[in-house]
Amino acid sequence: MNGAHEDYSYKNVLPSQPSPNVASFSGDRFKNVYRLYNSQVPRGRSILIHTANGPKDTIGCLLPGMSVGVNSISNSGDMFKILKARNLNKIMILNP
Numbered sequence: 638m639n640g641a642h643e644d645y646s647y648k649n650v651l652p653s654q655p656s657p658n659v660a661s662f663s664g665d666r667f668k669n670v671y672r673l674y675n676s677q678v679p680r681g682r683s684i685l686i687h688t689a690n691g692p693k694d695t696i697g698c699l700l701p702g703m704s705v706g707v708n709s710i711s712n713s714g715d716m717f718k719i720l721k722a723r724n725l726n727k728i729m730i731l732n733p
Contacts (some may be wrong), residue, residue, distance in 0.1 A: 641656045642717055646717070656675065657673040657674060657675045657678075658673070658674050658675060658685075659671050659672070659673055660672050660674070660680070662683075662685060664683070664705065667685055668688045670685050670687040670688075671685065671686040671687075672684065672685055672686075672687060673685070673699070675685065676682040682697075684697055684698060685697075685699070686698065686699045686700075686717075686720070687700065687711055687717070688700070688701070688714045688717045689710065689715060690709055690710055690711075691708055691709055692708055700713055701716035701717045701719075701720055702716050703715060703716055
């Protein structure tokens, strides 16, 4: 896409059926985050929900945020805290 802005939103998307499982995860790069998996996408695929501010951090992952701009996500840490407080293991994730 012209190199100016690449849409990362639908790359490596976890299928919504069957509903994904959510598990706590800590790896080398991201600590105390969540990993999504189901029968079609194994745990080892490491689709994570973690904080970040831009596209370079989102390939294959979901980034929470309060608002989205061109190549940016704002208040990711604040939204992640809200998700953790609401027990992310009970949140259903749907494809648009």
